[in-house]
Amino acid sequence: MGEKKKKIIKTIKVNVDKCNGCRACEVACSAFHAAPKYSSNNPARSRIRVIREPLKDIYVPVYAGEYAKAECMGRDKYTIDGKEYEECAFCRASCPSRDIFKEPDSSLPLKCDMCEGEEEPLCVKWCLVDALTYEEREEEVEEEVKTEEMETGLESLVNKFGLDKILESVARMSISKKG
Numbered sequence: 275m276g277e278k279k280k281k282i283i284k285t286i287k288v289n290v291d292k293c294n295g296c297r298a299c300e301v302a303c304s305a306f307h308a309a310p311k312y313s314s315n316n317p318a319r320s321r322i323r324v325i326r327e328p329l330k331d332i333y334v335p336v337y338a339g340e341y342a343k344a345e346c347m348g349r350d351k352y353t354i355d356g357k358e359y360e361e362c363a364f365c366r367a368s369c370p371s372r373d374i375f376k377e378p379d380s381s382l383p384l385k386c387d388m389c390e391g392e393e394e395p396l397c398v399k400w401c402l403v404d405a406l407t408y409e410e411r412e413e414e415v416e417e418e419v420k421t422e423e424m425e426t427g428l429e430s431l432v433n434k435f436g437l438d439k440i441l442e443s444v445a446r447m448s449i450s451k452k453g
């Protein structure tokens with residue numbers, strides 16, 4: 275078992291009932307991530323998108339998650355209050371099957387980075403009706419992630435050079451360290 279270490283878990287809580295679809299979060303996010311900062315805003319570049327159904331007064335903010343190299347094998351279809359939404363409407367992935375969560379000019383994937391370096395995420399700050407709230411908590415996690423990373427690295431080295439060569443190198447390194 276690995277050693278325990280502290281990790282900060284950041285969470286943005288979304289209260290869909292409070293969201294009024296104003297899209298201030300999209301504007302704030304895209305402006306914060308513009309280069310230079312705040313030089314422009316374009317919701318298409320935002321890492322949060324609000325799925326809107328104004329006729330039913332339903333607005334669902336969705337955050338950009340991981341980049342997916344390939345489309346997934348299945349599809350999601352949600353019905354909320356009698357309205358059927360497009361396939362994958364609430365998915366967080368930046369994936370080849372759609373344009374959402376992609377930089378419009380380059381198509382590079384966009385991912386929410388929790389406004390790294392800021393005290394509070396900008397989308398939370400500018401959501402004036404508190405549909406978005408930010409929380410941080412500390413958790414103890416095993417150091418094992420590092421072990422997994424090391425094993426993945428070792429596996430690729432073994433695949434590239436062969437196990438014998440890797441073992442020889444490790445033996446040589448351990449002799450030189452001891453000496």
Ligand code: SF4
Pocket residue numbers: 292293294295296297298299300324333335400401402403404405406
């Ligand atoms: S700023 Fe708040 S209320 Fe406005 S769309 Fe975003 S989450 Fe909804």
Ligand code: SF4
Pocket residue numbers: 302303304306320321322337338385386387388389395396397398
């Ligand atoms: S936390 Fe920051 S990066 Fe993430 S969606 Fe909100 S404003 Fe954009």
